[in-house]
Amino acid sequence: MENVIPFLSFLGAVFGSVLFLGLTSRILLNPKTDVDPNKRISRKMLLGTLSILCACIIILALPVKDSTRDHILALVGILFSVVVALSSTTIVANSMGGVMLRATQPFKIGDFIHVGDYFGRVTERGLLDTEIQTETSDLVSLPNTYLISSPVTVVRSTGTIVTASLSLGYDVHHAKAQELLIEAARKAELEEPYAHVMELGNYAVTYRVFGFLKDVKSLITTRSRLRSEILDMLHENMIEIVSPTFTNQRRLAPEQTVIPSRYFNQSKEDAKEAEKIAFDKAEEAEKRAKLIDRVLKEMEGLESQIKEASDDQKQSLKAKLARKRAWLDKLSLSKEDSDNEPST
Numbered sequence: 061m062e063n064v065i066p067f068l069s070f071l072g073a074v075f076g077s078v079l080f081l082g083l084t085s086r087i088l089l090n091p092k093t094d095v096d097p098n099k100r101i102s103r104k105m106l107l108g109t110l111s112i113l114c115a116c117i118i119i120l121a122l123p124v125k126d127s128t129r130d131h132i133l134a135l136v137g138i139l140f141s142v143v144v145a146l147s148s149t150t151i152v153a154n155s156m157g158g159v160m161l162r163a164t165q166p167f168k169i170g171d172f173i174h175v176g177d178y179f180g181r182v183t184e185r186g187l188l189d190t191e192i193q194t195e196t197s198d199l200v201s202l203p204n205t206y207l208i209s210s211p212v213t214v215v216r217s218t219g220t221i222v223t224a225s226l227s228l229g230y231d232v233h234h235a236k237a238q239e240l241l242i243e244a245a246r247k248a249e250l251e252e253p254y255a256h257v258m259e260l261g262n263y264a265v266t267y268r269v270f271g272f273l274k275d276v277k278s279l280i281t282t283r284s285r286l287r288s289e290i291l292d293m294l295h296e297n298m299i300e301i302v303s304p305t306f307t308n309q310r311r312l313a314p315e316q317t318v319i320p321s322r323y324f325n326q327s328k329e330d331a332k333e334a335e336k337i338a339f340d341k342a343e344e345a346e347k348r349a350k351l352i353d354r355v356l357k358e359m360e361g362l363e364s365q366i367k368e369a370s371d372d373q374k375q376s377l378k379a380k381l382a383r384k385r386a387w388l389d390k391l392s393l394s395k396e397d398s399d400n401e402p403s404t
Contacts, residue, residue: 173215180339184345193342221272223270242269250282355387366378366381
């Protein structure tokens with residue numbers, strides 16, 4: 061019995077650890093409760109930590125001598141240290157960066173961000189990297205260490221200020237130039253526009269016009285439209301956008317201007333917005349994330365109503381809750397189901 065009892069204790073530790081990890085995995089990684097991507101990573105990290113603890117318990121329950129058990133624990137500790145030491149420090153750093161970004165929440169899926177030389181909309185947020193979709197519809201994966209070590213500019217979803225700069229000669233009065241730039245910003249459908257004199261150069265004056273844009277999803281198109289409106293406005297008022305160097309090189313007569321003729325067949329309304337092509341994945345990811353958040357909130361409200369409802373009302377409320385849970389279960393299997401909100 062002295063030899064059997066330690067062996068039975070070891071089997072009990074193995075069986076208990078496997079059963080505990082199995083139940084914990086079913087609870088933490090249940091599709092019905094593991095929908096929010098912000099919680100999924102933390103749950104997997106918790107499950108990994110519990111697995112390491114269970115492995116230590118199994119080693120402590122081995123039916124061997126204490127000295128042998130100590131040697132095994134020391135060997136496992138050395139192997140674990142070697143694995144960590146040989147593993148890329150970049151992986152650990154990116155993992156910690158991912159946890160930090162989850163905690164601070166500087167941006168969310170669908171936001172425009174500008175970091176270093178990269179600008180685009182966030183499409184995915186992983187433990188090791190963050191994926192953005194650029195203006196050319198390319199997908200760029202940025203390491204999380206790069207995001208936490210570099211200044212990240214996030215375009216506010218409630219609106220942003222669109223700007224454009226240009227230089228005009230000293231023969232144009234600054235008041236007139238600012239007035240025309242403000243009018244061009246209004247034609248570009250920017251709110252509360254204003255213009256500033258930024259620099260007095262040797263040959264030209266640098267101006268910058270500002271305007272508030274509410275719909276940030278049309279940011280790329282609005283930037284281009286603002287510059288087009290500036291060109292049209294200045295040319296219509298016989299103001300040249302040309303430097304003295306350019307004029308001297310071409311040897312233009314004083315009365316000759318460099319203004320293109322008006323193009324009346326231009327149709328800006330029929331042009332496709334660049335954002336619909338460039339940020340298709342980011343748009344879809346943002347739509348899915350918002351829809352999931354709304355459904356999760358509705359499920360919480362239904363659960364609260366079920367607790368306070370009568371027996372007759374509980375059946376109807378439980379049926380609604382079941383339909384929403386079924387929709388969340390299909391989310392990872394069918395992309396088309398996520399585009400349609402579950403029936404109420």
